[in-house]
Amino acid sequence: MRQDELTEIRALPLFRNMEAENFDRLFRGAYVQTFPQGVELAREGEMADFFHVVLDGSVELFANWNGRKSTLATIHPLSTFILAATIKNGPYLMSAQTLEKSRMILLPSTDVRAHFAADSGFARAIVLELAQCYRVVVKSHKDIKLRTSPERLANYLLRQSATAADPSSFDLKMEKKRLASFLGMTPENLSRSIKALNTHGVEIALNNVRIVDFNLLRDYAKPDDLIDNPTI
Amino acid sequence: MRQDELTEIRALPLFRNMEAENFDRLFRGAYVQTFPQGVELAREGEMADFFHVVLDGSVELFANWNGRKSTLATIHPLSTFILAATIKNGPYLMSAQTLEKSRMILLPSTDVRAHFAADSGFARAIVLELAQCYRVVVKSHKDIKLRTSPERLANYLLRQSATAADPSSFDLKMEKKRLASFLGMTPENLSRSIKALNTHGVEIALNNVRIVDFNLLRDYAKPDDLIDNPTI
DNA sequence: CGCTCCAATTGATATTTATCAAGAGCCTAG
DNA sequence: CTAGGCTCTTGATAAATATCAATTGGAGCG
Known part of the structure; x- marks a missing residue:
């Protein structure tokens, strides 16, 4: 060493x-x-x-x-x-x-x-x-235990956004297949959840995530420090 | 004190x-x-x-x-x-x-x-x-993340059985409402899961659990030390 | 460049689970 | 007792999620 x-x-x-x-x-x-x-x-x-x-x-x-x-x-x-x-x-x-x-x-x-x-x-x-x-x-x-799968995805994206250089545009750090498993859903379901978030201020094209309306996304995701804040 | x-x-x-x-x-x-x-x-x-x-x-x-x-x-x-x-x-x-x-x-x-x-x-x-x-x-x-709700119930019963005085007949230690929440399902679903386990060697009447066929239950539940053994 | 592979998406359908509504059974206070 | 309140159960339905099958669309490679 x-x-x-x-x-x-x-x-x-x-x-x-x-x-x-x-x-x-x-x-x-x-x-x-x-x-x-x-x-x-x-x-x-x-x-x-x-x-x-x-x-x-x-x-x-x-x-x-x-x-x-x-x-x-x-x-x-x-x-x-x-x-x-x-x-x-x-x-x-x-x-x-x-x-x-x-x-x-x-x-x-x-x-x-x-x-x-x-x-x-x-x-x-x-x-x-x-x-x-x-x-x-x-x-x-x-x-x-407390969230549905699109809610988990929405909060995951907010957490990723918080650590990204540009909070409104960043790349997914995993294959979607693996992300789906991490979030507790099937890959097919992840695809559909991604589309569903279009109406909540998120656009995902390929691996790039663009959050176009943070307020809309937060209204839907309802992030909570006691689940989503990694520093506490 | x-x-x-x-x-x-x-x-x-x-x-x-x-x-x-x-x-x-x-x-x-x-x-x-x-x-x-x-x-x-x-x-x-x-x-x-x-x-x-x-x-x-x-x-x-x-x-x-x-x-x-x-x-x-x-x-x-x-x-x-x-x-x-x-x-x-x-x-x-x-x-x-x-x-x-x-x-x-x-x-x-x-x-x-x-x-x-x-x-x-x-x-x-x-x-x-x-x-x-x-x-x-x-x-x-x-x-x-890995089990369906009746599978979680089946394995919960096996774990309870392992600590009970009589492994083939014991009482549930919680209200079913709370047990349902613990197992990640609704109370209605727990009721149905309980009925479904009749075909896997379990009879639950009121709060009393009787395991009438351990092999049948284990075949269904597939307990795993790395999930169900509290001592490791 | 075209081929192949594989992840990702899409659509159709099945299964699982939740919700809503009603009724049964049980406990307890009066 | 018995009336009220509760949990639990049951049935009907809705919603969420998974599965299956087919297709799309990059990425890598000869």
Whole structure:
């Protein structure tokens, strides 16, 4: 691992408060690796051998049951997965695969658990990270239980808009097929939901989203901080 | 707070590894209180003033949006809510109310955060608790995204059966209205799903569930440890 | 350039789920 | 008792969503 990479990683909230000696020891056993698109990094049911930190690219978390598949989340830099399985020394509840060429840190789970037990600064950082993860899932759960599928799409677009360079024109960051699965609908249904949003101030052509009337869209979507604000 | 209560609480995984002095200090500011049925203990959006540990009774966690309401979880002894909001010093994402007369510990959030920062044994216990909470929500999320509503009911019954004194005959622990909301369906739909399970080895009369053919029910429900096993 | 592949869309239809309305059963206060 | 209020159930219908089949339309490639 290069020195500038180590410096960058050392500055992450998760590692910032580790004692220097522990940080060095933990990262002696770490890998920084670049994976091509479509690599399966974790398979649900298997034991969590590695804790992952995404440095570049993106990772899809998904789950299967009875022949069905659902995308549960996508992870972007600089975020982590799947911490809870590592800490509990339990099986992954979700599978993970790269959506594009991605660079990430792999930390052996046993090392993470050892340092978590020995370094209280690290333990506290893990608490904050886990609390964050927990709240993200709760928000997703509220989203899917309280909203219809076009409502979920409308709010998704508002959330994307909030992080885009140009809030009124941006590109979808996923294939529509995957977006549909993430939003809990079929691809056919997503197509129809997209058309339905034309009457609520949104125009989607190919991968480009243009929000032509924010007030109209907000009136329909009714975004709520307790579901849609990623910072709280 | 009575001494025997304190001894019982001290033995909980969350507090077991706290230093004695810190435990005493934390519980000097604690309340143990008994609430009647239907008391709202937390309202979503408000700041987390207290961290709760349920000693007796049960608590419903639910959320509202746009005039709709959904039950997200029910908390039984000896479990906690809502830790993540307390740790992050953020707003509750869910509301909480007692489902029956319930006794619980209330710990001021500021005290919890202070001890979390100062006591590494406590910090580590919180990590494990949070990791557990996270995995519970992920399982719920998989349940609702991957299964139809009668499938969710069938698997719910199998999970209840696993904890019942008599696995083949037990009572529902909630009003059907609430169970319907928890399972993500309307009460009318729950009634119909219950009838539909007659052909899969289940008979429900009033509140009593009798599983007359486990193999038949399992064939239909296809329970999966990665969704239905609360211990992993 | 034309071919092929695959994602995306569209239309028709089926299934699932929700809504609305009515009735049955049960609990409890008076 | 019994009347009222509640949950639960049932039936009829509507709405939402999924499925199936066919077509469109890029993107990559020889």
